[in-house]
Amino acid sequence: xxxxxxxxxxxxxPRWQVLRGTNVGDRVYRGVLTAQALSLPLLLLALVSxxxxxxxxxxxxxxxxxxxxxxxxxxxxxxxxxPMIFGTIASSLLALLLAVPLSLGVAIYLxxxxxxxxxxxxxxxxxxxxxxxxxxxxxxxxxxxxPFLRTYVVPPLRATLGWTPFLSGVFYGNSLLAGSVILAIxxxxxxxxxxxxxxxxxxxxxxxxxxxxxxxxxxxxxTAVVPYGRAGLIGAVILGLGxxxxxxxxxxxxxxxxxxxxLSVLQPAYTMAAAIANEFSxxxxxxxxxxxxxxxxxxxxxxxxxxxxxxxxxxxxxxxTAVGSRAL
Amino acid sequence: MSVRRLRxxxxxxxxxxxxxxxxxxxxxxxxxxxxxxxxxxxxxxxWSFFTKNxxxxxxxxGGVANAIVGTAIIVGLAALIGLPIGIGTGLYLAEYGxxxxxxxxxxxADVLNGTPSIVIGIFAWTWLVKPMGHFSALAGGVALAAxxxxxxxxxxxxxxxxxxxxxxxxxLALGYARWRTSLRIVARTALAGILTGxxxxxxxxxxxxAPLLFTALGNLNFSTHVLEPMQTLSLQIYVYATxxxxxxxxxxxxxxxxxxxxxxxxxxxxRWALRSRxxxxx
Numbered sequence: 001x002x003x004x005x006x007x008x009x010x011x012x013x014p015r016w017q018v019l020r021g022t023n024v025g026d027r028v029y030r031g032v033l034t035a036q037a038l039s040l041p042l043l044l045l046a047l048v049s050x051x052x053x054x055x056x057x058x059x060x061x062x063x064x065x066x067x068x069x070x071x072x073x074x075x076x077x078x079x080x081x082x083p084m085i086f087g088t089i090a091s092s093l094l095a096l097l098l099a100v101p102l103s104l105g106v107a108i109y110l111x112x113x114x115x116x117x118x119x120x121x122x123x124x125x126x127x128x129x130x131x132x133x134x135x136x137x138x139x140x141x142x143x144x145x146x147p148f149l150r151t152y153v154v155p156p157l158r159a160t161l162g163w164t165p166f167l168s169g170v171f172y173g174n175s176l177l178a179g180s181v182i183l184a185i186x187x188x189x190x191x192x193x194x195x196x197x198x199x200x201x202x203x204x205x206x207x208x209x210x211x212x213x214x215x216x217x218x219x220x221x222x223t224a225v226v227p228y229g230r231a232g233l234i235g236a237v238i239l240g241l242g243x244x245x246x247x248x249x250x251x252x253x254x255x256x257x258x259x260x261x262x263l264s265v266l267q268p269a270y271t272m273a274a275a276i277a278n279e280f281s282x283x284x285x286x287x288x289x290x291x292x293x294x295x296x297x298x299x300x301x302x303x304x305x306x307x308x309x310x311x312x313x314x315x316x317x318x319x320x321t322a323v324g325s326r327a328l
Numbered sequence: 329m330s331v332r333r334l335r336x337x338x339x340x341x342x343x344x345x346x347x348x349x350x351x352x353x354x355x356x357x358x359x360x361x362x363x364x365x366x367x368x369x370x371x372x373x374x375w376s377f378f379t380k381n382x383x384x385x386x387x388x389x390g391g392v393a394n395a396i397v398g399t400a401i402i403v404g405l406a407a408l409i410g411l412p413i414g415i416g417t418g419l420y421l422a423e424y425g426x427x428x429x430x431x432x433x434x435x436x437a438d439v440l441n442g443t444p445s446i447v448i449g450i451f452a453w454t455w456l457v458k459p460m461g462h463f464s465a466l467a468g469g470v471a472l473a474a475x476x477x478x479x480x481x482x483x484x485x486x487x488x489x490x491x492x493x494x495x496x497x498x499x500l501a502l503g504y505a506r507w508r509t510s511l512r513i514v515a516r517t518a519l520a521g522i523l524t525g526x527x528x529x530x531x532x533x534x535x536x537x538a539p540l541l542f543t544a545l546g547n548l549n550f551s552t553h554v555l556e557p558m559q560t561l562s563l564q565i566y567v568y569a570t571x572x573x574x575x576x577x578x579x580x581x582x583x584x585x586x587x588x589x590x591x592x593x594x595x596x597x598x599r600w601a602l603r604s605r606x607x608x609x610x
Contacts, residue, residue, distance in 0.1 A: 029507030030424060036416030037429070040436045040481065043474060047447070050454050105350025113344050114351070124599070125355045131595045132361060133535025135562045136584045139569045140361050143368075143577065185357050192354070216340035239442070246444025248538040249562075253570060273446045273538070280450060280542055293450065300447045307442035311435065 047300070055294035057287060066294060072259045074284070079291035083261045085298065087269035091176055091255060092244035094265065095183035099244075100237055103188045107195035112221050123196065130189035138253030141182040146173040146254070149181070154266065165263045172256075177265040179255030183244045191240040194314060198232030199225060235313030242306040246299060248273040272299040362588070369585030372578050381550050382564075388575050392583050394550040395564040398465065399587075401552060402544055402560055403534050405469025410476035410533075411526055417477065418484020418522075423510055425485065434485075437478040448474050449539035457543055465551075465558035468544030472533040480529045487521025488514060524602040531594035535587055537562040561587040 058066065062079060069080025106126055110119050154171050161167055171177075202225050210224035211217070226233065256268020257278055272295045283289040376391050383390035417437070421430055452471035457463055491514050499509040515522070537560075540546075545557040546567065561583050568580035 023505045023507075025508070026506045029510065033416050033420035033424065034429070036413050037420035037425075037433045037481075039413055040417060040433055040440060040478060043477075044436050044440060046455070047443075047451050050451055051447070054454060102350050102354060105347040106354050109347035109351040113347060122351055122355060125358055126351070128592075128595065129354070129358050131531060131535075131591050132358075133537070133562055133584075133587060133591065135537040135565045135569070136361070136365070136535065136588055139565055139580055139584050140364060142569055143581075144360075144364050188354055188357075216336050218340035218343040219336065222343075242442045246442070246446070248444065248446040249566065253566075273444055276446050276450060277538060277541055280453075296447050296450050299444055303442055303444055303447075304439050307439050308435075310442075311438045 051293055051297040051300060055290055055297045058290035058294040061287065062291075066291070067298070070259075070261060074279075074288045077285065077287050079287070081272070081275075081291075081295050081298065083259050084270050084272045084275050084295060086261045087176070087255065088245055088271040088273070088299070088302075091180045091183060091251065091269065091271060092241055094176065094180035095187060095244045096237065096241055098181065098184035099187050099191060099240060102184070103191035103236075103240070104195055104233070106188070106192040107199055108221060108226075110192075110196055111199040112217070112225070123193075126192050127189050129185065130193075132186075134186070134247065134249040135253075137182055137186055137250040141178060141250060141254045145182060146178050149173075149178060153177075166265055168264045169262075169267050171266040172268070174254055174256035174268055175266050176255060176262075176269040179251045179269070179271070180265070182250045182254050183247055186247060186250060187240040187243045190243050191236050194236035194239055195229075195233050198229040198236060198314070201232070202228045231313050231316055235310045238306055238310035238313065242303050242310060245306065246273055246303045248277050252277045272296070365581065365585045365588055368578075369581035369583075372582035373585065377579075377582060382548055382579075385571070385573060385576070390579075392559075392561065392564055392579070392586070394547065395559040395561045395583065396586070397550070397552065398544070398547070398558040399534065399560040399562070399590075401554065402465050402468045402472065402540070402558060403530060405466060405554065406472035406476055406533055407526070407530055409470060410473030410480065410529065413473070414477040414480025414529065415484050415522060415526075417481035418525075419488060419510065419515065421481060421485040422488035423506075423514075434482070437481045440474075440478040441482070444538075445475055445536055446538040446541075449542050452539065453542040460555075462555075463543060463545035463557040465544050465554045465556065468540045468558065468560075469554070471539035471543050472536060475536065475539060476529045476533050479532065480525050483525030483528065484518075484522050487518045487525060490521065491517045520601050524598045527594050527598035527601065531591045531598065534594065535562055535591050537566055561590075 058079065062069075066079065066081055067085065068082050070082045071078050071080050072083070073079075106122075110123050114122065150171060150173060154177075158167055206224045206228050207220050210220035215223065251271050252274040255271060255274060257270055257274055258268035259270050259275075260268075262269070276292055276296055276299075280289075280292055283292055376389060378391055378396065379393050380389070380391035381394045382392065417433065421434055421437075424430060425434065448471050452467050452474070456467035456470060460467070495513055495517060496509055499513040500506070504513070540560055540563055544560060544563065546563040547557045547559045551558050565580050565583045565587065568576040568583065571577075
């Protein structure tokens with residue numbers, strides 16, 4: 001390292017140190033930034049270990065039965081989370097069913113058909129849906145959405161599909177349906193924003209080729225643009241699923257919080273996040289608390305898996321390799 | 329024109345209209361929610377709403393002064409803790425993030441970004457509330473900071489990456505050390521973008537409720553003590569909306585309007601900060 005005597009003689013602060021990054025200031029700077037960056041992996045590790053540690057008594061006591069039994073009796077000290085897991089997955093999938101067509105429609109309209117002057121304002125307004133606090137969605141859902149569903153949505157649904165098991169029972173308002181509809185509105189901005197970016201990344205030549213072969217504008221979009229970005233679009237949907245799974249306040253206020261598995265969307269249900277929100281401060285015994293931590297751990301593991309999958313798929317497209325989108 | 333061709337044109341026209349209608353529906357949802365907030369909340373906004381504390385159930389009047397001040401304090405704490413770490417992590421990712429650690433941090437940030445906020449809430453409870461023995465505004469601030477950092481790290485990184493390489497090279501060629509280049513040239517150039525990230529991050533956590541349920545807890549009285557339970561607008565809305573009294577529901581709408589206004593101002597400010605700097609480039 002002690003070479004280049006000429007430069008050392010010329011400048012009091014040797015430039016080669018700057019270029020090699022061995023300058024003291026550089027090392028301090030890099031060290032500080034690295035320490036800050038390490039905080040995130042450490043936070044994740046702490047989160048996982050703390051959840052697992054607190055959930056351990058329940059895990060040891062109930063084993064895998066926790067996941068597929070339905071009795072939730074704090075007094076007797078028996079806990080089975082199947083209804084919550086079912087409710088979480090059911091409400092999220094139902095929300096996706098409503099949100100996916102809506103958000104893909106928004107994304108396709110904004111990238112392919114909307115006039116130029118309309119694109120910015122509309123995408124801004126849709127993204128603003130993500131800025132509304134969850135508790136405000138809950139408030140709106142309780143006092144506006146549920147009365148609306150009761151008057152205008154449930155009666156016609158009953159009249160046409162009332163014979164199916166999915167619409168049986170009395171509709172009191174707080175229900176799987178109400179929770180799913182509010183979830184759908186909440187995840188639209190996320191799916192729409194990512195889908196829009198994915199569609200924007202599709203090369204113009206893809207559209208031109210389809211149009212050049214005589215496709216209509218819709219055919220060009222549906223046969224050339226959407227399939228090209230398929231992996232990214234699926235990633236966007238999975239990202240929305242991740243959001244829906246972990247959403248707490250609005251769902252807690254709307255889903256009815258009944259610990260039961262039922263097929264009817266008009267009946268109350270429960271989700272993992274809602275159970276934690278409702279019962280955590282009431283958990284009087286250590287085992288009860290531990291059971292809630294296990295619910296949190298399961299929720300965390302599911303959302304991490306779902307998000308990791310979504311990110312990997314979006315990254316593949318975002319890197320601009322067509323290989324990624326064809327691999328599916 | 330053949331039937332087949334006519335059918336294809338018809339499908340194309342229908343689907344084009346349909347996606348337009350779907351976009352309209354999404355925008356309509358936003359306008360409906362904002363409209364209801366104004367219609368049901370605006371009439372309750374008066375001087376005492378902002379200056380008085382909540383009154384016992386059954387009495388009318390009162391306000392949410394404690395919740396407004398509490399929101400400011402807890403979000404302030406979150407910003408104080410979260411912003412430096414988030415920006416530092418973002419700078420690391422942009423400057424040194426090409427290696428394996430960079431990839432890991434980036435991936436962890438994205439995963440944490442999708443972690444349910446209620447899980448962060450019970451985590452903060454085990455780390456701060458349980459050892460300290462009582463609920464506190466500080467624990468709430470830390471929980472919100474944990475939500476803010478991953479998001480801020482990613483936006484900061486993106487903004488710093490937008491800075492042209494030529495600027496960095498020019499500074500290095502003039503003999504600037506890397507750290508000075510990074511801080512005084514690169515970060516300063518990206519300042520508007522980083523500021524936008526900060527505002528968006530603050531706006532996002534300002535409306536959070538779930539992480540505060542078991543940390544800040546809520547408080548019916550006026551409190552500015554960060555080691556005591558504290559009320560926020562979001563917690564107040566939750567309590568009022570799920571309560572049985574019409575008077576509470578009225579207050580919930582008003583509080584929601586105030587919270588929404590706060591979040592909207594932050595979001596618009598973020599947009600404005602970005603446009604003023606990058607408007608020409610984008």
